[in-house]
Amino acid sequence: MMRMILTLLAVLGLLAAPVAAQDGPLRIEITEGVIEPMPVAVPDFVVGDGAAREYASRIARVVADDLSGTGLFREIPREAFISPITSFSSPVQFADWKAINAQALVSGAVEIGQDGRLVVKFRLYDVFAGQELGEGLRFASAPEGWRRMAHKVADAVYTRITGEGPYFDSRVAFVAETGPKNARRKRLAVMDYDGANVRYLTGGDDIVLAPRFSPDGEKILFTSYSSGFPRIYLMDVASLDLRALEEQPGSMSFAPRFGPDGRTVVYSMTRGGTTDIYTLDIDSGTTRRLTRSPSIDTAPSFSPDGTRIVFESDRSGSQQLYIMSLDGGSPERISFGQGRYGTPVWSPRGDLIAFTKQSKGRFHIGVMRLDGSEERLLTASFLDEGPTWSPNGRVIMFTRESQGADGQASLYSVDITGRNLKRMRTETGASDPSWSPLLR
Amino acid sequence: MHAGHYISGAGHLGLIGWLLWGGGFAPTPEPFEVSEVAVISSEEYAALTTPEPVPQAAPQPAAPSPPEDTDTPPERPTADADAPPARDDPEAAQPGTPDRAPDVSGLQRPAPAEADDSSPQRPAAPPESATLAPDTSDRPTPRPAPRVAPQPVAPPEPDARVDEVRQEERTPDEGADTPAEPQEATAPEAAATEIVTEAEEASAAAPRTSLRPRARPAAPQAVAEAPQDDAADEADPIRAALEEALGGADEPAPSAAQPSDAPAGPPLSQGERDALRVAVQNCWNVGSLSSAALATTVVVGVSMGRDGRPDVGSVRLIGSEGGSGEAVNRAFEAARRAIIVCGSSGYDLPEDKYERWRDIEMTFNPEKMRIK
Numbered sequence: 001m002m003r004m005i006l007t008l009l010a011v012l013g014l015l016a017a018p019v020a021a022q023d024g025p026l027r028i029e030i031t032e033g034v035i036e037p038m039p040v041a042v043p044d045f046v047v048g049d050g051a052a053r054e055y056a057s058r059i060a061r062v063v064a065d066d067l068s069g070t071g072l073f074r075e076i077p078r079e080a081f082i083s084p085i086t087s088f089s090s091p092v093q094f095a096d097w098k099a100i101n102a103q104a105l106v107s108g109a110v111e112i113g114q115d116g117r118l119v120v121k122f123r124l125y126d127v128f129a130g131q132e133l134g135e136g137l138r139f140a141s142a143p144e145g146w147r148r149m150a151h152k153v154a155d156a157v158y159t160r161i162t163g164e165g166p167y168f169d170s171r172v173a174f175v176a177e178t179g180p181k182n183a184r185r186k187r188l189a190v191m192d193y194d195g196a197n198v199r200y201l202t203g204g205d206d207i208v209l210a211p212r213f214s215p216d217g218e219k220i221l222f223t224s225y226s227s228g229f230p231r232i233y234l235m236d237v238a239s240l241d242l243r244a245l246e247e248q249p250g251s252m253s254f255a256p257r258f259g260p261d262g263r264t265v266v267y268s269m270t271r272g273g274t275t276d277i278y279t280l281d282i283d284s285g286t287t288r289r290l291t292r293s294p295s296i297d298t299a300p301s302f303s304p305d306g307t308r309i310v311f312e313s314d315r316s317g318s319q320q321l322y323i324m325s326l327d328g329g330s331p332e333r334i335s336f337g338q339g340r341y342g343t344p345v346w347s348p349r350g351d352l353i354a355f356t357k358q359s360k361g362r363f364h365i366g367v368m369r370l371d372g373s374e375e376r377l378l379t380a381s382f383l384d385e386g387p388t389w390s391p392n393g394r395v396i397m398f399t400r401e402s403q404g405a406d407g408q409a410s411l412y413s414v415d416i417t418g419r420n421l422k423r424m425r426t427e428t429g430a431s432d433p434s435w436s437p438l439l440r
Numbered sequence: 441m442h443a444g445h446y447i448s449g450a451g452h453l454g455l456i457g458w459l460l461w462g463g464g465f466a467p468t469p470e471p472f473e474v475s476e477v478a479v480i481s482s483e484e485y486a487a488l489t490t491p492e493p494v495p496q497a498a499p500q501p502a503a504p505s506p507p508e509d510t511d512t513p514p515e516r517p518t519a520d521a522d523a524p525p526a527r528d529d530p531e532a533a534q535p536g537t538p539d540r541a542p543d544v545s546g547l548q549r550p551a552p553a554e555a556d557d558s559s560p561q562r563p564a565a566p567p568e569s570a571t572l573a574p575d576t577s578d579r580p581t582p583r584p585a586p587r588v589a590p591q592p593v594a595p596p597e598p599d600a601r602v603d604e605v606r607q608e609e610r611t612p613d614e615g616a617d618t619p620a621e622p623q624e625a626t627a628p629e630a631a632a633t634e635i636v637t638e639a640e641e642a643s644a645a646a647p648r649t650s651l652r653p654r655a656r657p658a659a660p661q662a663v664a665e666a667p668q669d670d671a672a673d674e675a676d677p678i679r680a681a682l683e684e685a686l687g688g689a690d691e692p693a694p695s696a697a698q699p700s701d702a703p704a705g706p707p708l709s710q711g712e713r714d715a716l717r718v719a720v721q722n723c724w725n726v727g728s729l730s731s732a733a734l735a736t737t738v739v740v741g742v743s744m745g746r747d748g749r750p751d752v753g754s755v756r757l758i759g760s761e762g763g764s765g766e767a768v769n770r771a772f773e774a775a776r777r778a779i780i781v782c783g784s785s786g787y788d789l790p791e792d793k794y795e796r797w798r799d800i801e802m803t804f805n806p807e808k809m810r811i812k
Contacts, residue, residue, distance in 0.1 A: 025799035026708065026796060026799065030804045033724030033806065037728070098784070126776075129752060129755075162729060163733045419635060419637070
């Protein structure tokens with residue numbers, strides 16, 4: 001009996017099926033999109049105080065430059081604006097911004113607070129959705145720090161739209177180069193990530209190489225020939241205090257790099273005809289030898305978790321990349337392509353290795369997975385070398401040197417997609433960049 | 441004897457007699473020329489018997505020498521550059537040295553050219569021999585295209601000026617009461633659909649385009665979705681009926697609860713679905729998304745108006761796959777922008793099938809657009 005009832009109900013259900021079949025929404029799948037910069041409008045910030053007037057347009061300018069410089073955004077020229085924003089609190093006339101195809105709008109205001117500090121606040125809008133993206137933010141600092149506040153605003157906008165981590169509020173240490181190739185003067189220098197606020201740390205009397213920021217951005221490791229041989233030095237960026245880290249007679253130490261704890265340094269040392277990789281505890285001065293081979297092992301770089309290093313070695317007959325654990329074990333080769341690989345640097349995200357590759361007479365900057373797969377060459381030129389990662393792991397900066405006796409070294413950056421290759425603005429020739437972490 | 445015989449005999453005798461004696465066989469006299477003959481001397485005779493010189497062929501003219509350049513270029517230094525230059529210096533000659541015999545070669549009469557009346561011989565043809573084909577050959581020159589079109593064609597439409605705002609070209613209508621101001625057509629710049637790094641850029645010598653036929657586009661998956669939906673929807677009432685019969689269903693099926701929502705009209709054709717998909721993907725900009733957001737698939741629901749415009753407030757996230765909360769939000773916002781931006785002027789959808797597309801679920805799958 002029950003079976004008959006169920007069968008009857010099933011038949012009734014089938015009769016109702018045509019109606020139910022039309023009840024669902026239309027479904028489509030989008031699998032291909034476009035890759036283009038997002039149009040963004042950054043009008044001058046509203047002046048809340050007459051004394052802050054000079055900063056209103058400056059800050060907006062830096063924010064727009066930061067966003068446009070990523071290659072992910074395209075600034076809409078201000079001449080196209082239909083209506084200016086005169087009040088930070090007034091409702092936004094989205095129709096006016098839609099009309100000029102602004103998909104994102106940055107509205108901000110500046111004023112000088114009671115304590116004399118500069119206060120910057122902003123809001124970000126999705127114009128076509130007609131709503132605000134996230135909560136508005138407010139920053140305050142001394143007026144001299146207006147550029148940093150502009151970078152922080154840009155970082156917040158960049159992060160909210162893309163989902164990537166911020167990187168505008170950071171600095172770059174590099175070697176400033178002046179003079180001809182055969183008599184080049186090299187000085188350590190630090191600048192904002194966009195080339196502003198250059199500050200020289202050494203005088204140029206000695207050859208200096210390969211500065212590397214500490215994880216907190218307050219110290220710099222570098223190699224100097226002040227003693228006639230390469231030696232590793234530690235400099236405090238604020239006080240310029242200098243300290244030699246490794247002095248062993250009859251040895252040469254170079255290629256230092258901080259570990260993620262900020263206390264451990266990994267470096268190369270040549271002694272007794274072999275070049276191996278060592279670690280050094282800065283506080284205690286104890287060293288530990290990591291590699292033991294007759295080959296040249298150099299250019300080590302820590303993984304973000306501090307448990308492994310990647311380095312270059314010619315133990316296989318040609319210069320290749322290897323990863324080894326700090327706990328021991330034999331190194332594992334990860335590069336197998338044609339050509340020579342060098343100067344590996346572990347991504348802050350931990351998922352990629354950036355490297356320099358020399359193949360068929362040209363140099364490349366590339367990235368690969370930790371197992372050597374998905375190798376992608378991002379650049380190609382006469383001489384590209386020395387990559388360094390942005391704090392968010394999205395951009396790589398490197399040295400590009402032009403050909404010829406008058407060739408000059410310059411800093412370039414490129415997105416890890418291979419797009420947005422651009423030259424950094426520096427007062428002089430520049431090489432050996434090291435990107436700092438985000439400033440605090 | 442007839443008289444006729446006599447007459448005939450007499451006539452023949454007379455004719456024979458005339459031929460014999462009348463001079464009928466006498467030869468015709470030859471014409472006769474008369475000239476004067478005189479005695480000549482031996483010198484005149486020798487002169488008459490000496491053969492006349494054969495007319496000489498003109499000697500081969502010497503190749504014209506180039507005019508002397510007054511600005512004589514300096515001589516290329518050689519190994520004998522240090523040796524004194526040879527010159528005809530009379531003072532340098534040794535006294536008593538006999539003069540050299542003058543060179544009269546230039547004065548001697550050139551040898552007469554031999555005249556030959558025979559026909560010139562054809563140069564011998566080179567012997568035929570088999571040769572290997574060259575390794576390379578010149579590419580055949582393509583046939584030039586006709587410069588003049590056989591039929592006049594209309595000039596192509598001018599490109600729209602690049603601008604942020606997309607607007608149609610408008611020309612004033614003279615017949616209108618209030619003529620509109622002329623307006624130039626503008627459109628935003630076209631977007632790229634793939635990433636080409638500097639290292640991957642093709643060299644200038646490489647062909648820019650490939651003659652390979654394009655790959656056949658993947659079959660739209662929407663075709664397979666309809667039967668699946670039908671099957672699923674068919675299964676639902678059965679399940680609902682069964683559950684209801686078994687007392688396990690707390691709520692009635694949605695279809696039963698909203699019978700008035702049943703769409704009318706035929707379903708959208710595949711072309712109409714594809715048109716909507718292409719329209720949305722033209723605005724789905726993944727260039728500003730993070731790697732994590734590019735690894736996230738989101739399903740976005742939207743309600744549409746009869747004019748084909750999306751209801752901005754109805755755009756909602758239905759589901760996601762493959763990303764964290766932050767990445768899902770960024771992926772959803774990019775999808776929402778795509779739906780709203782490209783639908784701001786209304787999607788081209790058949791109004792008579794409005795009930796079919798009043799509610800749409802769009803799955804944004806960025807697998808092909810990921811950073812690899």
